[in-house]
Amino acid sequence: MKRILITGGAGFIGSHLCDRLINEGNEVICLDNYFTGSKSNIVHLLNNPYFELIRHDVTHPFFVEVDEIYNLACPASPVHYQYNSIKTIKTSVMGAINMLGLAKRIKAKILQASTSEVYGDPDIHPQPESYWGKVNPIGIRSCYDEGKRCAESLFLNYHRQNNVNIKVIRIFNTYGPRMNPNDGRVVSNFIVQALKGEPITIFGNGMQTRSFQYVDDLLEGMIRMMQTDNSFTGPINIGNPNEFSMIELAKEILDITGSSSKIEYKPLPEDDPTQRQPDISLAKEKLNGWEPKIQLREGLIKTIHYFDQLLQQS
Template identity: 65%
Template structure:
């Protein structure tokens, strides 16, 4: 029997951002119509420039803290600044994006009777005292710190999603995204991978915090997007939250040394004091994603770094140290997500 392809019109909020742009591209390649919604707070047109002439792709400039009235078949809610440098610039707006944005997108999904996926984060675990972090761990989060606008905003968004699920029987999916890297990252986003690469390519000192013994796991962006796609298309009873990330664990010093080796940079490692509430370790358990979604990451760190470094080398060739988007290509502090 021939199974006919079911084309959908899919809304991706934050669709011009790092993750959103990769997701939009994947969905368009699958044959779906995509409505990309972004207010370009941190997203850039450069990320989606190749999609703008595609008849299956529409772009709408809109802030999700205001209601949106469109007709779609699915919603991926990715809208929110995700790096500390960006989300701490306007912490009140960050919280509003997570909370009011979730309410508006859930309301739209409820009206249309469609399923909706929330891009949550490993930051809901805070500075964890359980390692690695399973989905049933409730976290160790400072509710009044400088990072709490993002951490608690995402935790509240998860609450809203499950309340809509229980109260309105809404089809929800919640993914807890761990550190992700790859092309389309912003050079100035303050995340550790982009910082190390930009610093190395520009010949600047590579900044590590403390002695660089904090650990993170790094998931290449195409693996992450595959996980989101699988979660969205999983059976209705699979709601999450489900960790999506790579369980390979590396210290910040190990990551910096890998970047220096691959780039051939002569940059030096320098140490700075740790930022407030910076998690000392972060690593997902992904048994649930394997069991329920058949998902595991396939790209190792060395392979993913080579592709990411090539992307930043291209930006440097095109823009030099001048303007990339609306900001200068200068390394900022190496605070991790």
């Protein structure tokens, strides 16, 4: 049994990670300030003697004895990370400093949940880890993009300078149950609009592409990354390389839900990437042949079922 700290543990991805690690026989400490996370995501774990929930903001130091740390704390959707952009930067940068300081003191292994947003609006397609990215450092998305890029730099420098055992993953678009219905992300947006019979809002011409990864595939990649040899730090792409346009995604959701919603086009937001697709050859090589198992339609059916139940309760 390991004692594992998960920052952002009450969030969409963090709560699924809590479930997985508890089910594997670990003791889990879940840290969250509930800015985007929700106690409802982990309420089913509260009576488990091996689960502990602590309300805390990672921009402030935290002291605990653990074996591993998963640093997931940060708002990840444009609606939330642009709501308080300074706070977003602080969470990425100061949160990384505080968690790396903790890992250094207690000699814990630490994983940073970075993002495909470090690639910005890429010139190279698909994106390998060797690509440095094309990011607007002063745009409306920069609070998230540059915050995560700085966090990666901090992780690698703590490793080089202080020999901290680090792992860095770059997460590509991930979806599944427990997504916030109001987070402004394309999958949750389209599903909620379709289930309510509202117009499906597509920004731009709908030909921009994303690669959608179901949350269970991400968890498998994260845990395998934690198990890699100490000499391998990453960064490593964790995502589904199957690429879909916004129009294709909308049509798939309309087909599954049987919704009569119409598609409505709106102007493209500033600095919105036109394409995003991971090169996962490094993950296949380093993570024992890891690759996504759940394809888009199967994952969407599970996610739509979750949102359908959620909307019926509200």
